[in-house]
Amino acid sequence: MGYSIAVADHNFEEEVLAKSKEMPVIVDFYADWCGPCKMLSPLLEEIASEYDCVVAKVDVDQNQQVAQAYQVQGIPDVKIFRDGEVIEGFVGVLQRPQLRELLAKCNIKSAIDEAIAAVKQQEEAGKVEQAKTEFLHLLEKYPQNAQVTLEAAKLFVRTNELNQAKEIIDSASSDDRNLLDAFSSIKALIHFQEECQNDSGDSEVAQLYAQACCLAVAEKYQEALDKFLQVVSKDRKFKDDGGRKAAIAIFNLLGNEHPLTAEYRRHLTSVLY
Template structure:
């Protein structure tokens, strides 16, 4: 776990230049009047709790000499220091995943990333109990992290804990764009697993829906979409518009740019209208 400190002209050499010989130092040149700076600050402070690095915050109005030395013309201006030298940086506000990529390029790996790798290794070794304990430990430390929530939901679905998976995914809101689409897709996968366990194929529609659910679980997405489309074409009322909802779940899982999404979204529109 890293630390976050305020740095000025007097301690810059010690806290940044010398310290960067021991571990990477992320210097955030900011101004109190800068709106984007206030957006970026909590993001950087959150990240530093995961990575073994130092976040050094420099107010350019209080330390114009440092801003001048390092060519700061606009804020926020973030610079990465290693061995006393600037090795990378960016100006403005980047999305969190892009900042994580920059940190990875410095050879840094977060505690959460190490934990997720350990979980993947436990799953590969068919050791679900170890994976479950590790998930519980990480959820205590990073309860709001969307990558962890999505990974945890996948694990719960694999373990047959469908209601728990759906409850976990409910924390992700529609405003969260890509994460929300993935969450909706995973909720659909949980519902497919439930359907396989619960539905007795008493009718042709039951059989079509179950075939689609099994194909979706097997990641044969085209076959799944084909079966669900047949359900839509035959009876919109089946399972409370279940065929259409199943297709939408797969669209969210595949993404808007996927060829299958685009092709079957057109076919769905034709079936509906």
């Protein structure tokens, strides 16, 4: 687990260069008057609490020597140090997914990602009750972490404990539109599970919709999308445009960068128009 620290000209060598030989150091060159810096700061604090790294904050107005040494011109200017050298960086504000991708590229480990992966391995090994207990512990430890919230809720959907899943999602909050979409998609998974268990009815469309819901719960998203698009094609009004809404919920769950999202957005558009 990392930490955040204010660094100045006089201790930059000790707190950044020397420390970076032990673990990565993310240096945030900022200023109090800088609006984008204030937008980036909470995300970097989140990184410090989750990742095995140090976030070193350098006020460029108060520490011009080190700012000049590293040719800081625009701010926020973020530079990642390892073994005393800059290995990566960016100027401006990155969104959470892009920042996480950059850290992964730099082989900077997330304690939360590793914990989630370990819990998933427990579930895959059939230790479902243990996995649920571990996720509840992670929720207590990281109550504001969206990834923990999402993965925990998904597990309880898979085990058909829908009230627990609803409670987890309802307790979550965020001002990030992408995360809000993800939370909504979990609510959609809960709906899918309920529809999967209900009597689907005799009509072909009703059966297609129920089958698609079961596939979505099982995380067989491509097969689910194929069937939801069939629902849209056969009866757009079914369940108040339910096929289209369900497909969009899966897109939100997968994220905009997932190849299935791009491919099936095109398929959905062609079916609609």
